[in-house]
Amino acid sequence: MRRYDSAPFAPYLRLPFFERLYENGAMAITDRQTATLALAHALSAAERGLPVIPLSATKLPALRSPHRGDPQPVLCRGECGVPGHGVHDATTDPAAVRALFAAAPWATGYGIACGRPPHHLIGIDLDTKSSTDSMAELQHLALRHLFTIPETVTVLTPSGGRHLWLTGPPDTVVPNSASRLAPGIDVRGTGGYLVGPGSVTAHGAYRIAPGTAHLAPAPCPRALLRLIAPPARTRSAAGSPHGQGHGLVQFVLAAQEGQRNTRLFWAACRAYENGLGDSLTEALTAAAVRAGLTEREARATIASADRLTANRGIR
Template sequence: MATIDRQATTLALAHALSAAERGLAVFPLSRTKLPALRSPHRDDPTAPPCHGECGRFGHGVYDASTEPERIRELFAAAPWATGYGIACGLEPHHLIGIDLDTKSGTDSSAALRELALRHLFTIPETVVVLTPSGGRHLWLSGSPDVVVPNSAGRLAPGIDIRGAGGYLVGPGSRTAHGVYSTAPGTSHLAPAPCPRALLRLLTPPPRTHHPTPSSAGGHGQGLVQFVAAAHEGQRNTRLFWAACRAYENGIGDELVEPLVDAAVQVGLSEREARSTVGSARRLVGGRQG
């Protein structure tokens, strides 16, 4: 059972309510930075994708709300929460998070400056959140007609993007490694508009569409949707499970590209996704050989 730090939970709730007043949809996080409430569907891997339509808590970023009463209910259901997540891509800010990591061994801030010089844009003055590891999160507002996907290292090494379906750890959150805080002089700011040139970089051309083969039928499409509904922390597990089922049913090779596409859309790198699918193919092949 999770240890309850009532003071940390009270502070996290207070910060979350303050963020909600600024139009930011929030939900509780544990010390691991993952959603504090577990999925009500976790014991049923064949359950259809659910983004909260069932009416229960435990859908991660899809629990996020700006309504004070609902936020209090979420935290009451997770008294071990010590932080809060801020959902990206939602009205009114259509928040985009630029995560400048320090753990990759690269200078991600320099990489962003180089991109700005090469593509002729300037990073505006905006909210900056400092992470316990020494990284920074830049908050930018997007456009209502542009969907920015999550990505890891695609823009440049050490730069991760939090977009639609993703979330940022809110300032004031306490994690196992320390506290997230707003950089001095930026707490009063609203997320600045994302420069158009940067927005174009964040929305790459659509990947080549690989329609689910007719022979895969509804079962194949269901497996792809299962991966597409994955939250952070369960993406690899869902992809591996779906790929195993596909190979067991003789449609694995036909579903490779749709499964990889779905995994990339929820934040896995293409290399990682293909590696996971390959592991499933080898595992099932070994069973059937």
């Protein structure tokens, strides 16, 4: 693989081919060329320590779960050794990256797993789907909480939004969230992924913002990190009935007939989005059984929440 002497992230973020393509207002590119370029960009990202997975044109993981036809729900994070576990497949190994893309020749892009070493990437997704000015919202947060928005790698999305790449400390788990920080601002943390620059989707290409290709992801400001990361749990708090997740368990316990599956699914989704899914699985299952579901029904519902949040890249 060719190596560069410039800034560590610049080589794979410079996309002259795509820039010319969009300057001319054309998308004259074959499916094969798209797949080849997606693999090339993914390999370049992996070479720089960013774990990647192939994505389809819908921005979802390109490989389907190998457990989708199993009669019993399976909570697997790739331990079975077969690809198809979403962000859990993400790797920096070139041979493994090539194997993933060979298994998904229809892939048109790649996702970068957040929260993984060595960079512990955090994505601040500034959306444009609502009438809210998400960049202005972020600036208001910066003024209110006394932090500066750093210069960092910025990826432009086809819809006009942008992804700010930040790095976090290795001992901090940043959960995924949607508009919790502020309207129009999503956070991609542990268990989530960012669409990598050079990816082509049904709505267009993701590309690096001018003037940021030479940058490396900046450390997340401490004040911002306090807003997006939950406080560390002590052992006694985590094990007590007042520990984190207690409210979700109580929510399931209070379910009436006709609400049980819906309440359990909602609670499990919130648990996975906040990095608590694995630790709360047994407690949520027990609560659902006490509320009237069978254990099999409860575990199937929790597995569905696991798959949904993983495939949406919001955890």
